[in-house]
Amino acid sequence: MNKKAKLEYIDSSTQTQENAKEKSYPCDICRRSLTTRKNLIQHKLNHSVSKLYPCEVCGKKFTTNRSLSLHKHIHTGEKPHCCDICGKAFSQNSNLSSHRRIHTGEKPYHCDVCGKSFSVNGSLSYHKRTHTGEKPYHCDICGKTFSLNGSLSYHKRTHTGEYPYRCDICGKSFSRSGGLSYHKLVHTGEKPYHCDICGQMFSHSGSLSSHKRIHTGEKPYHCDICGRTFSQGGSLISHRRIHTGENPYYCDICGKTFSQSGGLSYHKLVHTGKKPYCCDICGKSFSQNCNLSSHKRIHSRGKACYDGRTSRELLLKEKIMHPGDKLYCCDICDKTFSNNSNLRRHKRTHTGEKPYDCEFCGKEFSSNFNLKKHKTIHTGDRPYRCEVCGKSYSCNVHLKRHEMVHSEERPYYCDICGKTFASSSDITRHKIVHTKEKLFQCEICGKTFSYNGDLKQHKMVHTGERPYRCDICGKAFSRRYGVTRHKMVHIRENP
DSSP: OOHHHHHHHHHHHHHHHHHHHHOOEEOTTTOOEESSHHHHHHHHTTTSSOOOEEOTTTOOEESSHHHHHHHHHHHHOOOOEEOTTTOOEESSHHHHHHHHHHHHOOOOEEOTTTOOEESSHHHHHHHHHHHHOOOOEEOTTTOOEESSHHHHHHHHHHHHOOOOEEOTTTOOEESSHHHHHHHHHHHHOOOOEEOTTTOOEESSHHHHHHHHHHHHOOOOEEOTTTOOEESSHHHHHHHHHHHHOOOOEEOTTTOOEESSHHHHHHHHHHHHOOOOEEOTTTOOEESSHHHHHHHHHHHHTTOOOOTTOOOHHHHHHHTTTOTTOOOEEOTTTOOEESSHHHHHHHHHHHHOOOOEEOTTTOOEESSHHHHHHHHHHHHOOOOEEOTTTOOEESSHHHHHHHHHHHHOOOOEEOTTTOOEESSHHHHHHHHHHHHOOOOEEOTTTOOEESSHHHHHHHHHHHHOOOOEEOTTTOOEESSHHHHHHHHHHHHHHOO
């Protein structure tokens, strides 16, 4: 398409948009506006119970034979409409028209509230609901409402477990066609989008847009309950479930529920015992890729080179080459972290922020993990059991640390005295012996401590809190070992 043809295409599309503005036919059921009466009549059939044309492949029903014919292209893979600029093919002519606007940059549909422009009318209609708050589509199983019918259809699959889109290379299934398209790039390795700041490559433009927010610091998504902001919409959706308590993903083996699909996928590895991620240095295998990345820092610790470069963008670019680097620094105490979430969690030790509270006793915590761990005091739940000695624990971290007693594995070593440790937290605590640091201060009396746990224990002197209670006589103690030692009195009385 030459320049003249592009201009003619833009002029004709703009004229179509202007004509569309003159007449608008709203649907009295869902309030969607259509550009012609014929489109309105056709649209209303979607609300009708009877859908006369069924697909013989998947059983889905349609109100018109034309809609059925277009749907069949999903199964046949037929894409008869081709872009004359880049060669990309589409199953429908309307999709080709929308695609061409990527090349022309045309966005003829404008929001009359905020002025934002869109390349397709459907995107404008969806966007307007962010201003009106309209959510006309609701789930008949759980009652949740949605602004798009497509979002409702996708949501329903969390209840049915349906994954209709299958990869023809590896057989992996997906609940969305977009998820399948995104996955296929794993096989092709195609990454056409690159960041002009650090050069990192991406498979999708959306991933690039999200990545750029690392450089700009932009967080456009904010929680209307607690005010916390996020750089990605998906992170906000996941965060909101902390407030609502919603856990839409459940394990079909043990019935445990999760707020995120990733949490369910990780949990299922407990049942299968599968550990697909293997360290290429020592051969140790892991159930999650993030655990493998954390493990590799043991090998790379002290070996990272920066070649004199201090730019944060360059450091981010080098992160894959040097996974032991810690790029996120606390501006209060200068402590460094390998990821931003750990830094954010650490800062709460300075600010005193505790956004997570226990519904049993009202106690507040700085992290959701600490809240979950605390709740086991009330529930007595200890689901993690050692296969060697049978000892059980309330959290998986404590079980993993205990298992090293049997394996005698001590991969963490102190570079000052050479002493080895079973976990990274143990070596962190040990190093304070050498540094004599006391970063944690009591805001009541000013006394300082090397460990946050010691500070918490000390504060009970001021508050009078005694959370550990003897289940025989009811006597309360400020420390766990206090109640353990006390119980020996009862044992001696009743041998």
